[in-house]
Amino acid sequence: MQYMLLIVEPQGQRRTRTPEEGRAVYGQMLAYTESLKARGVLLESNSLRENSARLKVRDGRRSVTDGPFAEAKELVGGFFLLDCPSREQALGYAAECPAAAWAAIEVREVGPCYE
Numbered sequence: 001m002q003y004m005l006l007i008v009e010p011q012g013q014r015r016t017r018t019p020e021e022g023r024a025v026y027g028q029m030l031a032y033t034e035s036l037k038a039r040g041v042l043l044e045s046n047s048l049r050e051n052s053a054r055l056k057v058r059d060g061r062r063s064v065t066d067g068p069f070a071e072a073k074e075l076v077g078g079f080f081l082l083d084c085p086s087r088e089q090a091l092g093y094a095a096e097c098p099a100a101a102w103a104a105i106e107v108r109e110v111g112p113c114y115e
Contacts, residue, residue: 002043002110003090005080009103011073014050028098029078036080036093047078077103081110 014022029047036042052067052075078099084090087109094105 001083001085003082003084003087004108004110005082005090005094005097006076006106006108007047007078007097007099007103008074008106009077009099011050011075013102014077025098025102032096032098033080035096036082041082041084041093043081043083045078045080048076050075050077074104 017025026047033042033045036045050067054065054067056063080093080097082090082093084093087107090107090109094100094107097105099105
């Protein structure tokens, strides 16, 4: 089974860190990524920048709004896609993530949208 760990962090949190703090946090996340690779459960991972765009297509018309969005208090700052046998195991990997100390880790099973 596949599970996605979404790193949901407060909007603007990254800007409060000094460059040294940012590099230290990034180093922790890279080490965590390597540990998931070593255990053979990591399929993909990456961090996401704060800049974004929201796209809608209604009645054939495309609408694009650039973010960040004022109404958003949180943003998805990164993700890990894991291959593991159970939700409990995915939650265990999420608990090991250093970002759990400053963000929320949302664990979602990957599957068809019609179920």
